[in-house]
Amino acid sequence: MSSSPALADAPPDPVPGAGPGLLGRWGAAMARHRSVVFALWLLLVLAGGAAFPALDARLGAPDFTVPGSSSARADQLIAEHFSAFGVEQDLLVVHSPSYTADDPEFRESVTRATAAAGAIEGVTGVIGPYQGDQAAQISTDRHTAFAVVGLDGDIAERVATATRLQAAVAATAAGDFEVAVTGYGPMQADLMEVETADMQRAETIGLPIAAAVLVLALGALVAALLPITVTAAGIAVAVGVLFGLTTWLTFDSLVLSVATMIATGTAIDYAMFLVSRFQEESHARGVTSRTQRAAIESAVAATLDTTGRTVLASGIIIMISLCSLVAVGLRMLDGIAIGVIAAVSATLCAAVTLLPALLAALGPAVRRGALPERLRPAIADDQPSAWDRWARTVMNRPVAFGLAGVVLLIACAFPLTTISHGIDMGMNSLDGHPSGRATVLVQDEFGPGLLAPLTVVATGPTDTPLPAAAQSAVLSFGAELDRDERVARVLPQQADGRVLLTVVPRDSFDSASVADLTREITDRADAVPGAELSVGGTPAVFADVSDRIAARFPWVITLVLTVSLVFLIVAFRSVLLAVKAIVLNLLATGAALGVTVAVFQYGLGERLLGFTSTGFVQVYLPMLVFAVLFGLSMDYEVFLIRRIRESWDRTHDNGLAVAEGLRHTARPITAAAAIMVAVFAGFVTADVLELKQIGFALAFAIALDAVIVRLVLVPAFMRLLGDWNWWLPRLPLTRRRTE
CATH class of the missing domain: 3.30.70.1430 (Multidrug efflux transporter AcrB pore domain)
Known part of the structure; x- marks a missing residue:
């Protein structure tokens, strides 16, 4: 028999029969005062829903400005000394298939459009084709001409100006003439509309699939409706919070898309875990009637004391990971970090306030609309199952399974060695929009370099x-x-x-x-x-962004790993489990990014996914995906390890604890992963390439994490480590409290 390490004298997790902990008492309070909770959440949801149109109106374009950079200084100098030129130069394009620039009708159309452009606030000047360089501003066939329009202000102001400008010049078009504006600002304005449509399409695809998975995972229609209800409430409140933050901050449409994507996936997962645990706890207490108030409140308290702690730990890890993006010093990444943290905080609040109140109100009614018995998950089934057999199969051959899993992840990560960065503006997604049509005319008649x-x-x-x-x-x-x-x-x-x-x-x-x-x-x-x-200029801004991200990425990784390690040691009460979790998460994240490079940089499967490879991935994608995935994939690690820990504290049998933990968590983890994959994969249908890349990377990573890491590598490595899984040095903060 192998020698066991010295175990930490740490406070155990709540066990049946013990008094509820702080979070359990909180859950019981939510259950008792559920009427007040419902009233408050109703007001918050109504306020958040009412704020959505106003938030949508306040969204700006991504601000790629790098403070203190050469490109930022150039913009400042232009504004000071070449104000008529404008910080940004857009192109007002006039085209007619019937008339040429020599016809009076064409000249009149140009005059009307340039006059309308010059009257827009924020436009610093307009140089028409008849006042400027005719050879450069009129196409060879004479059917297309452009005016140079200078715009002033920061990126948000320029996009707002471009929107007004586009509407004003379009109103001047008459007869056989097309009039539209293109350039960085106008394209960003139209891209915001495309991204909004992409987000709505993704939700239309992902949420019905998530709902179906919830029904199968929880075994009843009412139980499945709870996570959807809580998620919708949390997202509504998140919208209200983001609207409030726009008083001091500027968010772009990408922030709303990413925040909604991540918050929806995590909120449904958290609520599903809590509902699943409540079903176990209420079954263990013999709850069959809503009149058993004491037993129902006790089940709610136990749910919050166990799975609720896990949910809070998972949410905190996501926030830690996202906070690291602030270290880069880019306003665009700052906005994403703040937006996602606000959204996850709102949905986390719903999970530990609104959901306990709903569970208490429903009691055994959560099982209404139950599926046929053969399709329902077993509740608190302590008999060995297929998951036990799988866990023991892996633990009987831990080296073989562990090596196979690690080799697979490393192979998937290999394309990272050839990664190439860039920034794709998404111009290919602008078909049907004014700036898209004007862009095509400029590219065909004058060359693409004029755009920026x-x-x-x-x-x-x-x-x-x-x-x-x-x-x-x-x-x-x-x-x-x-x-x-x-x-x-x-x-x-x-x-x-x-x-x-x-x-x-x-x-x-x-x-x-x-x-x-x-x-x-x-x-x-x-x-x-x-x-x-x-x-x-825009190319210089993009170059400065690339340089800044390359310089700060190592700092982001170091910050996330250091803070996460400390937090996980406290959460798991184990040093080796925390280190193992971080190493496996790094492998899974690297594998997901490697496959993303193979798909979007190499172009593997581009026809299937409906895009044309640019030969690179978005420059901020690796950093964003690392920060997000490190937090998201840790959800399942925390959920699984905490359940294994419960069994270990009771039995001190490592193999039994791993098998029991996998038995109780494999189905909900698989369902949770399927939900996240459905939500994220919906964004693979996006027209904007950056959303497609983010959705693909997150969906693939979650699938890889749930299947390879949680079901293969975790049991394999826990078997190899044995009792050393639970080793923790004796520190003052980890000693058992004595009464």
Whole structure:
């Protein structure tokens, strides 16, 4: 018999017959005062629902600005010294298949559109094709022309201006003319509409599947309705919270999509775990009538004391993971972190307040609408089952199963070694929108580089005017760029002793070639004598974002792992279980990201999933997916280990504890994973590529985690570790309290 390690003298989890803990007493209070709880939640849900239209109106575009970067400084200098030029230059496109730019009707259409554009607040100036460079602004066939429209303000203000601008110029179109605006701001405005439609479609697909899985997992219609009800209430309150936060913060449509996606999946899972445990606890107490108030309240208290603790621990881990994104220092990731934390907090609050009240009100009625007995899950069945046999099969050959699982995860993660980053704007999803049509016209007739050119602003030291020699050097630098085969043209401008070079690439601003060109220009700019050059424009912003994420990603990983390790040691009361959980989560997350790279970067299955590979993944995807997945996949680890811990505290038999824990959790974990996969996979139908990538990565990771990690690797490694699973050094905070 192997020697056992010294076990920590730690307080055990609540056991049957013991008095309820703090969370159990809270659950009992929710049960007793359920009428008050229902009234408060009704008010909160109504307020949150009423806030949704206002929140939708306040959503802005993703803000990729990197504080203190060269691109941010370039925008600031343009606003100060080239205000008529505008921080952003959009293109007002006029097209007619019947008339040409030489016809008076065409000229009249351009005049009406440019006049309407110039009257919009936030527009700094308009240069029409007849006032500017006709050779550059009128197509070769003379059927298409564009005006340059300057926009001022931050990204949120520019998107709002672009929305008003699009509506104003579209109203001027008459007869056989198309009039629309394209550029970064107009495209972002239309992308927000596309993302909203994507989110609604994903929910339409995912939620019915989740509802069907709930019925099978819980065995009754009423029981299945509870998680859906609680989730809907939590999301409504989350909307209200996000609306309140918009008083101080700006959120974009991606924040709402990601927050809704994650909060919906976690909320349904949490509620399902709690309802499943309540069914066990009420069955153990012989609850058959709603008049058995004491027994029902006791079942609610026990549910919160056991599974409720697990749910809280899981929610906290998700918040810890998401908080790490703030360390990057990007407003876009800050918004996602705050939005998801707010949404998860709201749904977590619903799980530990509204759900206990509903369970207390229903009592045994949660079993109404029961499925046929052969389809219902066993409640508190202590007899060995297929899951016991599976657990013992794995534990009888732990090395073989453990090695096979680890090799599979490493193989899936291998494509990460060739990962390539970029930012795809989602222009391919804009078909049918004004900016999409204008974008196609510009790309076909003038070249894609016009959509968002680079801007190079040259000043003297500390923003002083340039000496004459330095101005000549800057202009010579611009002439060199103009001869670069990757550059369509360079347009120099001078004002207040400063020089602005507008560099129009030949390729689209979100292409890999323009990203390389941007970095090369930035490097070469340092060599211009007597001048300080700041490189701006959308391509430069994207480059700065990529550099910032690459530099901060290791810090995010370190922060998440360190804080999670400490938290898990406290939650599991075990050092090795916490380390094992982190290592397995890293493997599963790496595997999911590797497969995501294979699909979206290599293009494997692109026809099946309905997209065209860009040759890279979104630059922020690995960091976002790591933070989210690390929190989500830990849900099942905490749920499984805490249930195994309950058995271990009772029997001190490691093999029996693992088998019992798997027996009680395998079905709900599998169902919970299926629900999350359904919710996340719904976003694979999105037209916007970044939503498709996020949905695919999360769905695949959860499936991998539930099947390979929880059902194979956890029992295998727990068998190999034996009693050392439960080792914890004797520390003051872990010693057993004595009465």
